[in-house]
Amino acid sequence: MVSWRSKNRIGLPVLGLVLSLCVPTVAARSFDFLYIDANEGSASGGHAAIRFDKEVFHFQHIESGLLRLYRDDFAAFRFAYGYQENRTIHGHRIEVSEDFFRTLRGAFNRRLLIQNQQLGALQAMQDDLIVTTGLQTPESRPTIELKALGYFQDRYQPTLSGNIANADTRDTSPLLKQLRERIEAAHGEDFLPNKRQQIRERLQTLMPALPAKLANPIAADHFDPGALGFARHYRNQLLNLAALDVLQAAIAPRSDTLLRSRLPEFKLNAAQIATLAGFRDKLFTDLVRLPHSERPDWGYPLLVGMARLHALDASITSGYLVVLDRGRKTDADKSSANIDADALPAALQYTQRIFAAAHSRLTEPGPLDERAYAEIEQSVTALLQVIGLSDHESSKLSALTSTPSLAASAELIALPLAPDALDGYISAVEERLDTYREQLESIYGYDLIGRNCVTEIFRLINDTVSRQIASVSQDSNRLAEASRRLLGGYIDGQGLNMIPFVAFDRVGSEYRLHSSYRLTPYRETQLHKLYIDAPEWTVDIQESNVLSSTVYDWNGSDAAFLFFTQDAVWPRPLQGSINLAVAAGQAIYGLLSWPWDAGHQLQKSLKGIAVSVPELLFFNIRKGSFPNLIPDAIQEVE
């Protein structure tokens, strides 16, 4: 890897320049092939991606063993890989025609759409199993989660009459009473009771239909919109019913789901209050229409809207911003962030800036829309979360939901189905689920050599090229010829091309290169800043190890180590041997701590050993990571 890097730092730009001089200037657009170098952890073999303008597509190996395509903003991609994971991103810019650029980008978008659709179908089948299994045992009062209902209730028990449990002990809402009256005035006095009756009847007559057998196996290039599954229909109807019951009972949202603060930044002036009042009036009108909507899940926007009406009203009457809590409450999920006490000022500054940007929407000309209001909700939630951490040593910030979706448990309504019918349905879904998983595995199953993040990029590029040939041809010569015409060269995912850095090298030598670039990782960027104020050699010594480093703080994601070995080649074996000793020490500790940490330390130490051994042979993989970095870091260094 070292020899490759040293060669390419000089060689590739030169090669790119030479190539760009040789190629006629027919190309109008360019896309980038990205190689992200290795680091300990998620990708010790490196990673590859393809970039179109501000969008990056990349295949990731997901928990179920599949290779999934993701589309990210380049800024977010760079922050995650280049800063938090501290990995160098190398890019080759490839010249293509405007037409081929659009076709290729369309092909990646289409693959994303199809794969998401197929994984959604898998999820729908799993939901079918959960709901029908619950319906098998109504005596155990099974529940499902209904999004946004949590703003009003923590548990929903549907009744025949529509009464909500303990509604008499809750604050009543004049706003919802007013809304109910407006709906009755618009659609008739019987509209709401009739609507409720219809929903109950629909629920009672829902029949779990046996999934139709697929005529053909699913394919990565075939779009099938499918049909809504039984569970989805059931959930929609239950959600609509719950929304109507909340409206009927006219209960106010639970007070702990509204975020209030008397901080000066939340104070509203008259113009801002007028903007919010305009948005509230528009929302009110939209809510009157919603129960008449043809969308199958209209209960969801109705619940969100009813909760927002209260937040808006509280803002207008108090003169301070009040919003729905957008923090995710259910789990300590992957998106939550750890904030150390040291990082709190930066976190506070960052969330204040987000808030200021969102808040400025209140003073912009023109009416506020849902997008802008949602940004305000999110930014207030984020800011108040960070402010709330100031008394703690270190704590987690919960993830934010992209729409208000605080969930509540809703008890299932039993359906008049014979137990045999449910059993038969469950067996059929289980069988179908297994078949579907097998099919997904066959087209998307991760395989170290045959199907990884690199092979799939080349496969999709070459598929797109072959579609450009007038007749669909399996002739590899014709494909190669077309690829040379469109991209300047032909690369397949075979042989060593499946290794990210080899693939990057091949792209540089085969495709029509416009230019190449290297994006420095976070630690290196910070070192360059330190070089400005101190002699290089003192910085190098200070930052060579985790004990004296001012840039790096050891974090739970990295295995124990002492020396950073990416900075210099010749001391690498010596530093690596010490790192190996540290990893061995962690392994001994891991053996002792196994009974109470379930082998966590031992597992990490093995990773540490795996990335220390190559250092003995002059190769570097580990770079140290910065998982708790805050995006302000980008603003500082760029």
Added chain:
Amino acid sequence: MNHLKPLALSCIAVLAVSLLSACSFSKSSESSSDSSKGIFDIASSPLSSGSDSSRSDQEKFEGDVADYTAEFVVSSTGTLDTFRSHVGELAEKYGITDWENDRQTYLGIGRGLSKANLGKPQVSAFTESLSNNDPMKKQTIEEGMKK
């Protein structure tokens, strides 16, 4: 040639380690419906692209609706309920709950219809069904078709 032996061994060792886990591993669920994001997720934060972030999100949402519509209308299966549900899922990713009230939804549908290159009767039928005879929605779909 003997001096090349350690180098070859080194390469094999590095390759072996590299191959242990090529490509990033993501703990994302199989479902495409996870709509939460980290508090410092800059992908859609207002700071990621200055004051234009919403505008950029609007364009992305419109593009996603267009892509989905184009595929949906040429597929032989799929009901309007399926279509509406999926558009709802797309909208939620961009922070929208009431997508029926969002102009970008109908612009996207129009763009998708145009992309699918359908005949006029099919376009009219689909437009009628989705706009619920709302002239503003119809007009926005037509506007999207001209984009």
